[in-house]
Amino acid sequence: MRRPTLEAVATRAGVSKSTVSRVVNGEPTVASDIRDLVMRAVNDLGYTPNPAARSLVTRRTDSIAVIVSDPSSGLVSDDPMFSTVVRAASREFEAAGKQVVLMLAGSDDARVRARQFVAARHVDAVMLVSMHGADPLPAALAATGVPLVSHGRPAFRLDVPWVDNDNTGGAAQAVRHLLERGRRRIATISGPLDMSAAQDRIGAYREVLSETGRRSIVAIGDFTRISGAEAMAQLLEDDPALDAVFAANDLMAIGAMRALRRAGRRVPDDVAVVGYDDIEAALYTDPPLTTVRSPMGEQAAASARLLLGLLRGEPASPVILPTQLVVRESS
Amino acid sequence: MRRPTLEAVATRAGVSKSTVSRVVNGEPTVASDIRDLVMRAVNDLGYTPNPAARSLVTRRTDSIAVIVSDPSSGLVSDDPMFSTVVRAASREFEAAGKQVVLMLAGSDDARVRARQFVAARHVDAVMLVSMHGADPLPAALAATGVPLVSHGRPAFRLDVPWVDNDNTGGAAQAVRHLLERGRRRIATISGPLDMSAAQDRIGAYREVLSETGRRSIVAIGDFTRISGAEAMAQLLEDDPALDAVFAANDLMAIGAMRALRRAGRRVPDDVAVVGYDDIEAALYTDPPLTTVRSPMGEQAAASARLLLGLLRGEPASPVILPTQLVVRESS
């Protein structure tokens, strides 16, 4: 009970394999009556091309790997970034007729598998998401020669095109906003310092504060809610008089707000809070969260388009998308 | 500049293609000195098997489609369920050496593409996530004869194994809890009624209330935060004296809490709120949300394992996972 082949269709239509192939691939050099004949045979037999056979000869797979290299994948199972990025990229790739192969490169083992998978040319190209500095995967993938784009600037210099949002500008906006609101002791909750987004955001925070001669008050989180809460508790201990906090993402800001509540501090009266990303949840905190809107979905879509362009032989260079401060009631 | 083939390895090692194939596939009937010889040649040349050629003859692809058939994919881009389910399933499949092909079947067009993709045997099996009642995709996929498992019970009878949580039991627990707390006018915010989870949850709500002779107060949402807020506003208008609300998921409960806040109602003093799912965000609301813990990740992992079993020829029948009420401060 085997599926029909090109040859079966050819026999039924009374033409050659070549002609059927031409029809199936939409080549224009087929007379319309013959095309109809072939199409009828295709429909009668329920023929679908065998993708393995096709890919064997064309050396294309029409699929693209989206590799999420996230060591904490076990921890933050409901990370809104994952969902937003994967969905936006998938939509873009699917619209271009490419299949998306999703790989979670959370463990060393998984990273090795991902590299081999790509090296075996199971996919035509790779989109890499969210890498830490020590991650050897980006370089390993680049070495395979497969077209590659990174969602987010890689932590280490690497000859790979990327798309990011304006982390420096966005964070600077956030801190300046707090200064304008008259806040004087502004703390920050940073992300992991081996990630470029975290580096840029804390860098801008320090820069703006030092311009105005203020000192930085820093705690480090890992972009999760719980780490935000812990970092906030730490900050309150370090400097009970702080009157504002800039969290490097909204999830940590949400955690920080819980810690503030528990410590009996009112937001924004006692402590102003600003986040980063503008995830949907930022609208639903109490009070609603002031944050920097980073176009996460658009960034993913842009990464995907950059990669598709690369595949068409177009040149690719880094893209930085603008951010925008969204003032709500937490500041 | 072509990649090395089996034949190149065979030539270099001075053995036949068959032997190399045996070594590469780990067959035991190869003398260890020859195996070493071959492995050296493999490493020297950097050989990796061509998956297309292999799959052409074996008729396996070692990849599995995860199809998220979610019409609202454009709306709730940060749905924690998507992230949790996709990650858990991926982990399970990757551990079994299967690649995950992610397909978003949000539009009719995408659904057609998904069907064709599966019909072309691009994948060995399919895991289907989150379907509405009117969705023709499950039946279409089942008709292709490809092994299929559904994450969540299908809305229509369909001969497909599935894994779900105990929606009826969980919802009943939630409503009984509110009754035990002395609440008398208990409303519900239901999910879309063409989804089995929503049907079961509202069914249990009605059942428990009618047992105690109370009337139901119902509004319909679509499992998003904003729909929860809108439904809550509607409920307050319909029955300003209500003193509790059971939302069919946490996202809607979060929306409902915002609407209550805006209406000047205190939680839980004026209105108790109970959600469903126990997503991480439920810990961070103010007050923390009482909810029914549904093992979303475990459910996805179980679906994946069920499918892998099916692939090994094991029989499969529906699985229902238990739920648990988590009482926090919102009730």
Add this chain to the structure above:
DNA sequence: CCTTTGTGAGGGAGCGCTCTCTTCATGATC
């Protein structure tokens, strides 16, 4: 001594498709 059995290696057909090359038919041109 020859035959049987077992074990490990080689030979080679064939998976289903694409794509180059060749052939053929048609009509235009001289």
Add this chain to the structure above:
DNA sequence: GATCATGAAGAGAGCGCTCCCTCACAAAGG
């Protein structure tokens, strides 16, 4: 009527792998 250009269809060689079959050889049995 002979020649040539043009366009459409057919032939068939691979793509890189697996797997069945054959074969060589060694050990065991008669």
